[in-house]
Amino acid sequence: MKQTQNESHTAVIELRHxxxxxxxxxxxxxxxxxxxxxxxxxxxxxxxxxxxxxxRTINRLEGIDAGEIIIDGVPMPEEGKELAxxxxxxxxxxxxxxxxxxxxxxxxxxxxxxxxxxxxxxxxREKALSLLERVGVQDQAHKVPAQLSGGQQQRVAIxxxxxxNPKAILFDEPTSALDPEMIGEVLDVMTELAREGMTMVIVTxxxxxxxxVADRVIFMDAGSILEEGKPEDFFAAPxxxxxxxxxxxx
Amino acid sequence: xxxEENKRGSRTTSIIDVLYEAPGPKARRKxxxxxxxxxxxxxxxxxxxxxxxxxxxxxxxxxxxxxxxxTTWTFLGEGLLGTVKAALGASLVSFGIAMLLMLxxxxxxxxxxxxxxxLIEFTRGIPTLLFIYFFFLLAPQFGLKLPAYWKxxxxxxxxxxxxxxxxxxxxxxxxxxGQWEAxxxxxxxxxxxxxxxxxxxxFRYVIPALISEIVIVLKDTTFAYVVNYADMMQNARVLISxxxxxxxxxxxxxxxxxxxxxxxxxxxxxxxxxxxxxxKR
Numbered sequence: 001m002k003q004t005q006n007e008s009h010t011a012v013i014e015l016r017h018x019x020x021x022x023x024x025x026x027x028x029x030x031x032x033x034x035x036x037x038x039x040x041x042x043x044x045x046x047x048x049x050x051x052x053x054x055x056r057t058i059n060r061l062e063g064i065d066a067g068e069i070i071i072d073g074v075p076m077p078e079e080g081k082e083l084a085x086x087x088x089x090x091x092x093x094x095x096x097x098x099x100x101x102x103x104x105x106x107x108x109x110x111x112x113x114x115x116x117x118x119x120x121x122x123x124x125r126e127k128a129l130s131l132l133e134r135v136g137v138q139d140q141a142h143k144v145p146a147q148l149s150g151g152q153q154q155r156v157a158i159x160x161x162x163x164x165n166p167k168a169i170l171f172d173e174p175t176s177a178l179d180p181e182m183i184g185e186v187l188d189v190m191t192e193l194a195r196e197g198m199t200m201v202i203v204t205x206x207x208x209x210x211x212x213v214a215d216r217v218i219f220m221d222a223g224s225i226l227e228e229g230k231p232e233d234f235f236a237a238p239x240x241x242x243x244x245x246x247x248x249x250x
Numbered sequence: 251x252x253x254e255e256n257k258r259g260s261r262t263t264s265i266i267d268v269l270y271e272a273p274g275p276k277a278r279r280k281x282x283x284x285x286x287x288x289x290x291x292x293x294x295x296x297x298x299x300x301x302x303x304x305x306x307x308x309x310x311x312x313x314x315x316x317x318x319x320x321t322t323w324t325f326l327g328e329g330l331l332g333t334v335k336a337a338l339g340a341s342l343v344s345f346g347i348a349m350l351l352m353l354x355x356x357x358x359x360x361x362x363x364x365x366x367x368x369l370i371e372f373t374r375g376i377p378t379l380l381f382i383y384f385f386f387l388l389a390p391q392f393g394l395k396l397p398a399y400w401k402x403x404x405x406x407x408x409x410x411x412x413x414x415x416x417x418x419x420x421x422x423x424x425x426x427x428g429q430w431e432a433x434x435x436x437x438x439x440x441x442x443x444x445x446x447x448x449x450x451x452x453f454r455y456v457i458p459a460l461i462s463e464i465v466i467v468l469k470d471t472t473f474a475y476v477v478n479y480a481d482m483m484q485n486a487r488v489l490i491s492x493x494x495x496x497x498x499x500x501x502x503x504x505x506x507x508x509x510x511x512x513x514x515x516x517x518x519x520x521x522x523x524x525x526x527x528x529x530k531r
Contacts, residue, residue, distance in 0.1 A: 091436075100432065102451045112436035112438060
């Protein structure tokens with residue numbers, strides 16, 4: 001009893017028996033998993049396996065039909081202020097960056113801290129500038145997103161998530177929309193974050209990155225978690241045929 | 251979604267370039283011939299019209315000399331000021347009501363959506379003149395006595411607000427879903443999400459459509475004569491009855507309306523270009 005309590009205390013993200021349907025399509029089948037503080041969890045799998053959906057259910061961008069999602073010991077509410085508060089604690093980086101296109105890079109990073117956390121403007125700007133420096137785009141602070149390259153935009157998106165001091169960050173295929181030469185710069189920032197102990201859930205197709213950075217890998221197919229393990233074990237000797245096929249095709 | 255935005259941003263060719271390929275030598279000859287013929291026809295028509303005016307004595311200097319007097323222009327100028335005031339007031343009021351209707355229209359509450367759809371259809375379907383009669387004839391019977399300015403401004407605003415609401419909604423819907431999701435994921439509440447992230451972008455998309463709507467509002471203010479509000483059209487009517495100068499006054503006033511609306515359209519095009527340009531790399 002004591003041990004489970006301890007466990008649930010250190011789990012930043014916990015999913016219990018989560019089910020989700022798109023109409024009659026069962027996209028998440030009885031998913032249970034937990035992410036510990038400081039852990040880097042990489043979710044891989046073929047397209048349509050439900051990995052992006054899983055990632056998006058964690059901060060309730062997708063609702064769930066059954067089960068529970070617990071963020072740092074607090075069950076995810078379905079709506080309202082409580083939901084917004086919990087979302088504020090979990091950062092998210094999207095495949096298509098989704099920077100606020102009408103605002104400058106600096107404003108993109110400042111907006112939520114000022115609006116949600118009520119950080120004073122001056123403080124928010126200082127922090128934003130230091131975050132932009134950290135991801136290497138401080139020179140672009142006064143441009144609008146469309147003036148930046150994809151790689152730069154995605155690094156700004158990471159800075160924007162970091163500005164909220166999140167307990168964890170979700171990455172939903174963060175490099176899939178990038179030109180090949182820009183993937184590295186984004187992965188470098190993510191690797192650095194992982195090293196600093198950020199809790200991360202990453203949906204990706206970058207297997208090398210998964211091998212090098214992940215603490216744990218989850219392989220999904222058809223809405224279920226088929227395998228779960230340390231990257232060195234999983235990539236060296238996948239247990240299921242489905243995973244062997246998937247890795248073989250890469 | 252990003253790709254979509256890029257496409258929008260880099261659209262430098264006009265719709266005409268997309269619809270028609272560049273004409274070859276044969277097509278060019280045909281186009282030239284058609285242009286000459288249609289110009290000739292137009293010219294003939296113009297000559298005919300002027301001839302007809304001349305025959306009926308409409309070109310008589312006494313109809314036109316009134317435009318040499320400063321008082322004529324001052325009087326028309328006052329009317330123009332009235333038109334601008336009414337159009338501006340009606341546009342602002344209309345925008346305010348439309349904002350509310352649009353927010354209800356996209357609301358998650360079915361009742362609000364229902365009310366909004368009904369009001370939008372109602373205001374879009376009824377001619378402006380009927381709203382004017384309501385405020386002019388009916389409302390005073392129930393003790394609602396408004397100054398002439400509001401008797402023209404309110405009905406024109408109401409008659410436009412349904413369309414404006416739908417224009418605003420189309421703008422909101424063209425903001426990519428990812429913008430909502432990004433704001434949500436940062437923990438923003440609906441209000442700040444909408445007014446700080448979504449609406450500013452939506453508004454930029456619909457500026458040209460809104461300006462077109464201002465043109466319609468401006469033209470609707472010519473109903474001012476019904477309520478005896480001194481807009482340009484009303485003052486033109488006064489000039490006409492004083493000088494019996496039906497054609498000349500109408501022509502001059504028409505040219506002024508055309509000029510104003512031409513400027514508005516130019517602004518609208520410039521706004522659209524600026525919007526497209528801003529998205530460019």
